[in-house]
Amino acid sequence: MSKGRFGIHGGQYIPETLMNAVNELEEAYNHYKDDPQFNAELTELLNEYVGRPSRLYFAEKMTNDLGGAKIYLKREDLNHTGAHKINNALAQVLLAKKMGKTRVIAETGAGQHGVATATAAALMGMECEVYMGEEDTKRQALNVYRMRLLGAKVHPVTTGTATLKDAVSETMREWTNRISDTHYVLGSVMGPHPFPTMIRDFQAVISKEIKAQCLEKEGRLPDCVLACVGGGSNAIGAFYHFIEDESVELIGCEAAGRGIDTFETAATLATGRLGIFHGMKSYFCQDEYGQIAPVYSISAGLDYPGIGPEHAMLHDSGRAKYVAVTDEEAVEAFEYLARTEGIIPAIESAHAVAYAKKLAPQMRKDQIMVINISGRGDKDCAAIARYRGEDIYE
Amino acid sequence: MSKIREAFEGGKAFIPFITCGDPDLETTKKLVLAMAQAGADIIELGIPFSDPTAEGPVIQEANLRALSGGVTTDKIFEMVKELRESVSIPFVFMTYANVVFSYGNTRRSGSEEAGGDNAAIGGTEAFLQKAAEAGVNGLILPDVPFEEKEDFAPACKKYGIELISLVAPTSQERIATVAKEAEGFLYCVSSLGVTGVRSQITTDIGAMVSLVRQASDIPAAIGFGISTPQQAKEMARKADGVIVGSAIVKLIAQHGRDCIPYVTEYVKQMKEAIS
Numbered sequence: 324m325s326k327g328r329f330g331i332h333g334g335q336y337i338p339e340t341l342m343n344a345v346n347e348l349e350e351a352y353n354h355y356k357d358d359p360q361f362n363a364e365l366t367e368l369l370n371e372y373v374g375r376p377s378r379l380y381f382a383e384k385m386t387n388d389l390g391g392a393k394i395y396l397k398r399e400d401l402n403h404t405g406a407h408k409i410n411n412a413l414a415q416v417l418l419a420k421k422m423g424k425t426r427v428i429a430e431t432g433a434g435q436h437g438v439a440t441a442t443a444a445a446l447m448g449m450e451c452e453v454y455m456g457e458e459d460t461k462r463q464a465l466n467v468y469r470m471r472l473l474g475a476k477v478h479p480v481t482t483g484t485a486t487l488k489d490a491v492s493e494t495m496r497e498w499t500n501r502i503s504d505t506h507y508v509l510g511s512v513m514g515p516h517p518f519p520t521m522i523r524d525f526q527a528v529i530s531k532e533i534k535a536q537c538l539e540k541e542g543r544l545p546d547c548v549l550a551c552v553g554g555g556s557n558a559i560g561a562f563y564h565f566i567e568d569e570s571v572e573l574i575g576c577e578a579a580g581r582g583i584d585t586f587e588t589a590a591t592l593a594t595g596r597l598g599i600f601h602g603m604k605s606y607f608c609q610d611e612y613g614q615i616a617p618v619y620s621i622s623a624g625l626d627y628p629g630i631g632p633e634h635a636m637l638h639d640s641g642r643a644k645y646v647a648v649t650d651e652e653a654v655e656a657f658e659y660l661a662r663t664e665g666i667i668p669a670i671e672s673a674h675a676v677a678y679a680k681k682l683a684p685q686m687r688k689d690q691i692m693v694i695n696i697s698g699r700g701d702k703d704c705a706a707i708a709r710y711r712g713e714d715i716y717e
Numbered sequence: 718m719s720k721i722r723e724a725f726e727g728g729k730a731f732i733p734f735i736t737c738g739d740p741d742l743e744t745t746k747k748l749v750l751a752m753a754q755a756g757a758d759i760i761e762l763g764i765p766f767s768d769p770t771a772e773g774p775v776i777q778e779a780n781l782r783a784l785s786g787g788v789t790t791d792k793i794f795e796m797v798k799e800l801r802e803s804v805s806i807p808f809v810f811m812t813y814a815n816v817v818f819s820y821g822n823t824r825r826s827g828s829e830e831a832g833g834d835n836a837a838i839g840g841t842e843a844f845l846q847k848a849a850e851a852g853v854n855g856l857i858l859p860d861v862p863f864e865e866k867e868d869f870a871p872a873c874k875k876y877g878i879e880l881i882s883l884v885a886p887t888s889q890e891r892i893a894t895v896a897k898e899a900e901g902f903l904y905c906v907s908s909l910g911v912t913g914v915r916s917q918i919t920t921d922i923g924a925m926v927s928l929v930r931q932a933s934d935i936p937a938a939i940g941f942g943i944s945t946p947q948q949a950k951e952m953a954r955k956a957d958g959v960i961v962g963s964a965i966v967k968l969i970a971q972h973g974r975d976c977i978p979y980v981t982e983y984v985k986q987m988k989e990a991i992s
Binding site: 325326334335336339340341342343344482483488489492495496499500501502596597598599600601602604607609611612613614615659711 | 766771777781790791817818840859860861862864868883887911991
């Protein structure tokens with residue numbers, strides 16, 4: 324009956340109109356995931372077009388400065404289009420093409436997934452439309468322009484809080500309106516089955532590489548892996564192949580916004596409850612009547628009231644630990660990594676860097692920490708400048 | 718025979734939908750009384766949700782108006798209880814999974830018991846118990862397909878509330894599976910997309926209903942996109958009932974608290990058209 328469960332989480336809580344579409348997608352995914360031709364094409368794209376494998380860089384200055392664990396940065400920010408989102412977008416658009424679809428639609432928060440989908444669509448000759456909260460089109464104006472440049476149509480979403488959750492709702496609505504030629508390229512490990520499983524598989528290349536790279540450089544596995552979590556796609560990608568290695572601590576960093584004791588937060592596991600929304604059972608920020616909370620974070624990519632179902636399960640079992648990082652801590656980490664290593668991380672990824680700054684000094688020098696730098700921070704410079712009281716033009 | 722099925726016994730059923738608390742609960746109460754008198758056979762009462770993913774702009778805005786007016790599920794239970802003193806036709810709640818599943822549940826994800834199944838059943842059970850006490854006969858959850866109904870069906874059964882199933886133009890071979898286990902009536906979604914007024918309905922409704930008939934004797938009611946008496950008449954020829962939401966919600970949006978005579982007149986016209 325119910326499919327795609329992670330413990331009690333997951334499932335397919337969607338309108339009947341979409342059921343055959345997700346069933347068709349599941350069938351196609353199950354077929355192509357083991358298809359040598361599909362995998363050869365995807366690997367070729369990831370290597371030659373995206374520039375994989377991404378580097379596992381030893382952050383020596385940061386290591387020395389913090390005086391604890393040896394810190395490595397997984398450089399997903401060096402991927403083509405500047406974030407891990409391209410891993411999933413290319414794979415899904417390729418799959419959609421194999422399924423005979425001619426049009427893709429996507430939601431986007433920070434704009435990175437929208438840009439990645441627009442890029443993949445341009446490359447593979449597909450029509451592309453992206454739904455983005457109006458608030459986010461302002462925070463991430465540069466990414467809106469990039470999507471248009473890539474030939475995509477961007478629809479500002481004005482409903483609700485005009486951020487990521489509303490963009491997801493609107494893309495779902497559009498999908499029910501036009502299914503036969505259209506695939507919904509969901510950007511995170513959320514939504515109805517098969518999306519959380521399929522997207523995790525497409526992002527798992529991150530942990531597969533980290534494992535091999537760490538073994539090669541250090542001759543052993545890392546002691547902990549840190550990643551930021553909104554829906555959780557870069558985190559599940561960085562965690563997945565380590566879930567079986569109990570010695571590796573997995574730490575997801577949620578966006579606390581102005582703090583988990585305020586209403587302006589997006590830290591789902593710190594403040595949310597079990598619920599059903601956007602196609603899945605998982606944890607959500609909500610009130611006592613099940614109304615979804617208007618969440619807030621400085622990071623448009625983490626500004627989401629839920630979390631992917633596999634993270635919810637890892638949280639329940641205790642296999643992964645989730646911590647909350649405030650705007651202020653993330654902005655400090657954003658500036659810190661720029662100054663210390665000459666790397667400007669996405670404000671999303673800066674949440675993981677912020678927690679690493681707290682954790683690394685408590686670890687021994689012979690221990691190894693990996694931080695997933697899920698994206699680059701060029702897109703955030705204007706917003707961070709504004710946060711610091713400096714008004715610059717993009 | 719259930720109260721909902723009985724409502725289809727006297728000919729084609731007209732089923733209006735309104736969002737509770739739009740623009741306020743006093744108006745909702747008056748509307749329900751007026752619609753029942755004007756010939757409505759069943760009334761669909763929407764419990765507003767912050768993120769109604771199956772709704773078009775008209776009902777989305779009604780949800781927003783109701784919530785910003787301060788309506789809550791508990792206040793709606795109270796209103797229904799009061800209405801039951803004077804209205805006898807079946808009431809069907811239409812809302813989203815989380816409104817039922819998370820009702821009155823305040824346990825945080827960090828707490829020990831939150832991960833267990835009991836936390837989940839608590840919300841749903843409590844909701845259905847109160848809905849039944851208030852006199853509600855059915856429940857429609859557009860984001861709960863056949864495959865996920867086990868989260869809700871056992872508690873619905875326990876409290877005697879029929880869980881209404883939906884089929885859509887894309888359902889095809891699923892129609893038989895869904896219809897066989899359907900209760901109350903089967904909600905046949907006329908068109909792709911979300912709720913809202915449509916100038917034309919292009920789906921072959923006749924074919925859809927005949928698939929339902931082959932699988933079950935459940936009454937089939939058509940909804941999504943219907944606004945004119947002409948459309949209602951056409952749909953009623955092919956099915957057992959007609960559901961109208963956005964067209965009525967539009968009248969409410971237009972006239973606010975003064976909407977009662979306009980909606981009354983509209984319901985009369987629609988009921989006449991399908992009779």
